[in-house]
Amino acid sequence: MNKTDVLIIGGGAVGVCAAYYLRDAGYEVTLVDRGEIGSGASHGNMGLVVPSHSVPLASPGVVSQGLKWMFKPDSPFYIKPRLDPSLIRWLWAFLKASSEDRMRRAIPLIRDMSLASLALFEELSGLDGVDFDYHQRGVVAVYRTREGLDEGEEERHLLTSYGLEIDALAPDGLAEALPGLELSALGGLHFRQDAHLTPGKFVRSLADYSARAGVTVQPGVEVTGFTRENGRIAVTHTTRGDIAAGEVVLTAGSWSAALGDLAGVSLPIQPAKGYSVTLRRPAGWPETPFMLSESRVAVxxxxxxxxxxxxxxxxxxxxTINQRRVAAILNAVPRYLPDFDVGSYEILETWCGLRPCTPDGLPFLGRVPDVRNLVVAAGHAMIGVSLGPVTGKLVLGIIAGERADSDLELGIDLELLAVDRFAA
Ligand SMILES: Cc1cc2nc3c(=O)[nH]c(=O)nc-3n(C[C@H](O)[C@H](O)[C@H](O)COP(=O)(O)OP(=O)(O)OC[C@H]3O[C@@H](n4cnc5c(N)ncnc54)[C@H](O)[C@@H]3O)c2cc1C
Known part of the structure; x- marks a missing residue:
């Protein structure tokens, strides 16, 4: 049987960051993934590091908007109608979490975690041999309707009241922020603190760095079960043999719910599928990312x-990739960029991935009361890349038994992230 101090299950942004920080602190670490490292949601996502996304998915506005979109297969939000008890329980918990009060408790926490991650990304991008095209140029939200602009203005008002730096842009300001693009828009916002990167490169180059630093990185190893003894995981079973680990960290994104079941832990996580299409970058394209806001499409x-x-x-x-939804994403682009003809660019990849969503839009992060050596770090929904580094560092704090946020000076209330918060 193989032995290790810490076994990390899942090599996405969260698992790789946890591996890096644990190894850096001197732990013997094994990281397993059933596929390639970075083959889950962390591969083809939009690569945005976004303090501007500090409003959790569960918020009062989302419910009314979602109801309008819910069953329309080419809208930005869709629920496949089905009688799945776990989905129904999840939706009920989501509805309860979508109150003004709970949203306002969540915003400062997500903001602080995102801002801490920004600083950590800066450090990580300076590591020897680690390169992931990291830039902090902000993200621009583009609005083409009056209704969209009003919504954006509300969001700006809310987020600036929490100290985030956001500029309102008139059309000429937009043109300046996104030089070289012919936009059809009424105005926009510039979320100045946001950054962006190439997520697949981030995960793979940090995993390679960690392997060089001594982490045992094992792609192609699937966890199939656990043997529990005396309130601990004694053995983790995998397709390549058993592993005895002092600590087990579950960072398997959307797959964490099923793995949680195997360990006897309920983790209400619903996978929320999203798509991306990757093109060869057109000549002269600006370096700042932007959102086609009304269509909920990012570029x-x-x-x-x-x-x-x-x-x-x-x-x-x-x-599975639903081409109708891919087409809906691509069709949004010429509404904002009338000259943009997607057919004239080489398509490198069409991809879908599963965002691991908890009912209140906050990840699960912490120890599990009934399984003493299990730490869960999963459920980061739309911001798992953004929160990867800070989550990895907090996992180290939890395992080291320190006040998890002491050296980050975040004052983070980890209670809000408690793994058993939906147990009642
Ligand atoms: C279209 C789209 C756009 C997005 N854009 C952004 C963005 O701009 N910014 C942002 O911050 N986030 C974004 N996200 C969200 C982000 O991709 C996720 O939150 C993040 O990747 C989750 O990372 P993770 O490490 O928790 O999970 P994953 O990356 O999914 O990793 C989980 C890993 O666990 C492995 N695994 C599963 N089961 C087992 C098992 N039994 N044994 C071993 N290994 C196992 C999987 O193979 C996988 O590699 C986006 C998501 C989508 C779909």
Whole structure:
């Protein structure tokens, strides 16, 4: 049987960051993934590091907007109608979490975690041999309707009241922020603190760095079960043999719910599918990412690539690509950029991924009361790349038994992230 201090299950942004910080602190770490490292949601996502996304998915506005969109297959949000008890329980918990009060408790926490991650990304991008096209140029939200602009203005008002730095842009300001693009828009916002990166490169280059630093990185190893003894995981079973670990960290994104069941822990996480299309980057394209706001589509330059993506579809653990929804994303672009003809660019990849969503839009992060050596770090929804580094560092704090946030000076209330918060 293989032995290790810490076994990390899942090599996405969260698992790789946890591996890096634990190894850096001297732990013996094994990181396993059933596929390649970074083959889950962390591969083809939009690569945005976004303090501007500090409003959790569960918020009062989302419920009314979601109801309008819910069953329309080419809208930005879709629920595949089905009688799945776990989905119904999740939706009920989501509705309860979508209150003004709970949203306002969540915003400062997400903001502080995102801002802490920004500083950590700066450090990580300076590591030897680690390169992930990291830039902090902000993200621009583009609005083409009066209704959209009003919504944006409300969001600006809310987020600036929490100290975030956001400029309102008139059309000429937009043109300046996104030089070289012919926009059809009424105005926009510039979320100045946001940053962007190439997520697949981030995960893989940090995993490679960690392997060089001594982490045992094992792709192609699937966890199939656990043997529990005396309130601890004594053995983790995998397709490549058993592992005895002092601590087990579950960072398997949307797959964490099923793995939680195997460990006897309930983790209400619904996978929310999203899509992206990656093109060869057109000549002269600006370096700042932007959102086609009314359509909920993001456009991110990533080195010599350009990625366009969006939609949120609650359709279970289903990774098939629905071309109708891909077309809906691409069709949004010429509404904002009338000259843009997607057919004239080389498509490098069409991808879908599963965002791991908890009912209140906050991740699960912490120890599990009934399984003493299990730490869960999963459920980061739309911001798992953004929160990857800070989550990894907090996992280290939890395992080291320190006040988790002491050296981050975040004053983070980890209670809000408690793994058993939906147990009642
Ligand atoms: C279209 C789209 C756009 C997005 N844009 C952004 C963005 O701009 N910014 C942002 O911050 N976030 C974004 N996200 C969200 C982000 O992708 C996720 O929150 C994040 O990738 C989750 O990371 P993770 O490490 O928790 O999970 P994942 O990356 O999904 O990793 C989980 C890993 O666990 C492995 N695994 C599963 N089961 C097992 C098992 N039994 N044994 C071993 N390994 C297992 C999987 O193979 C996988 O590699 C986007 C998501 C989508 C879909």
């Amino acid at each position: 991110t330059p990533m080195g010599d690539m350009l990625r366009i993506g969006g939609t949120l579809e609650l359709a279970g653990m289903d990774q």
